[in-house]
Amino acid sequence: MRVLIAPDCFGGTLTAPEAAEAIAAGWRAGAPADELTLCPLADGGPGFVDVLHNALGGRLHRLTVTGPLGTPVEALWLEHEGTAYLECAQACGLHLVPKGERDALAATTYGVGEMLVAALASGVRTVVVGLGGSATTDGGAGLFHALGAVPVGEDDEPLPPGGGALIDLVRLHGHPDLGDVTLVAASDVENPLLGRLGAARVFGPQKGADDLAVRRLERSLARWAEMLSEVAERDIREEKGAGAAGGLGAALIALGARVESGAGVVRRLTGLDAALDAAQLVVTGEGSFDFQSLRGKLVTRVAEAAAERGTPCVVLAGVVSVGRRRAAAAGVDRAYSVAEHVGSAEASMADPGGTLTSLAEHVSEQWHR
Numbered sequence: 001m002r003v004l005i006a007p008d009c010f011g012g013t014l015t016a017p018e019a020a021e022a023i024a025a026g027w028r029a030g031a032p033a034d035e036l037t038l039c040p041l042a043d044g045g046p047g048f049v050d051v052l053h054n055a056l057g058g059r060l061h062r063l064t065v066t067g068p069l070g071t072p073v074e075a076l077w078l079e080h081e082g083t084a085y086l087e088c089a090q091a092c093g094l095h096l097v098p099k100g101e102r103d104a105l106a107a108t109t110y111g112v113g114e115m116l117v118a119a120l121a122s123g124v125r126t127v128v129v130g131l132g133g134s135a136t137t138d139g140g141a142g143l144f145h146a147l148g149a150v151p152v153g154e155d156d157e158p159l160p161p162g163g164g165a166l167i168d169l170v171r172l173h174g175h176p177d178l179g180d181v182t183l184v185a186a187s188d189v190e191n192p193l194l195g196r197l198g199a200a201r202v203f204g205p206q207k208g209a210d211d212l213a214v215r216r217l218e219r220s221l222a223r224w225a226e227m228l229s230e231v232a233e234r235d236i237r238e239e240k241g242a243g244a245a246g247g248l249g250a251a252l253i254a255l256g257a258r259v260e261s262g263a264g265v266v267r268r269l270t271g272l273d274a275a276l277d278a279a280q281l282v283v284t285g286e287g288s289f290d291f292q293s294l295r296g297k298l299v300t301r302v303a304e305a306a307a308e309r310g311t312p313c314v315v316l317a318g319v320v321s322v323g324r325r326r327a328a329a330a331g332v333d334r335a336y337s338v339a340e341h342v343g344s345a346e347a348s349m350a351d352p353g354g355t356l357t358s359l360a361e362h363v364s365e366q367w368h369r
Ligand SMILES: O=C(O)[C@H](O)CO
Pocket: 045, 131, 132, 133, 134, 135, 188, 189, 203, 243, 244, 245, 246
């Protein structure tokens, strides 16, 4: 049987390539005659560069940039055939900030701008920026600052980092100029910048913003949006993906970026469609298969694509909280939980790779034909 193994990352424990390897190891043990194709996936958020490097090869560049709350972090970007692939989460990801220290008002995308400056200096002609999984809600103001376009207040002094300070924005000093580089925003979501579905209201709370902070961020982003619309010479507020990565999408759009689905970019560059066409069984997975998964996350996109081809699809996840009927409606024939397989979530967390391998071996024995 030809089996396609196409997981997302297992949030915080396994990267997508590690998860694919762990599943493959178990599958080989349980069904050695099966032919396996590994296609780890990402959606623009954490893992974007890792997955593309795994699929394309190319050269990884390492640099130290400003992290979301100012502490320097190490970031990697990928250069492949004249294109730079950047992942905003490497510089401003939520995973870089311990839970108790999240600060949605102060978190900055300055480090993403530093990565962009480094990529441009290398002479690439196209830059693709993966968006998602950020700790920030600064509308990309930090990125603008790093590119030499500094948001200033009434006193003409640079505003402090973070979306909260943009409420005092008066003007920009300098104009960001990327030359004739083609810019692509590879976004994990289609949310607009402002309003009920905007960056502050939908994603602010998970970044540590309480109600008051969300309201402040919304007003700050509205002010910032006027500035971005001036730069873009059109209204960017309603553009799809403008609200991605705390509004970093809007800043990239103002700089001329075309917005694409991050999952779509990965799908194209990893050759997922051809792999799906050839598969007789699709195995996907993620850390938690829950109600959010059903709202268009990668795993359900893979399941839908499998269903369109009449190919069965199973999910292996750290924990599963989606019932069988709802999973089936999303194209998932069966969802298996690592925690259930090994007896507890603690046991699965103690050895995420080994326990996933053990579950995959068990599942392969059930599905092998
Ligand atoms: O980073 C974020 O704000 C979310 O992942 C949406 O892009």
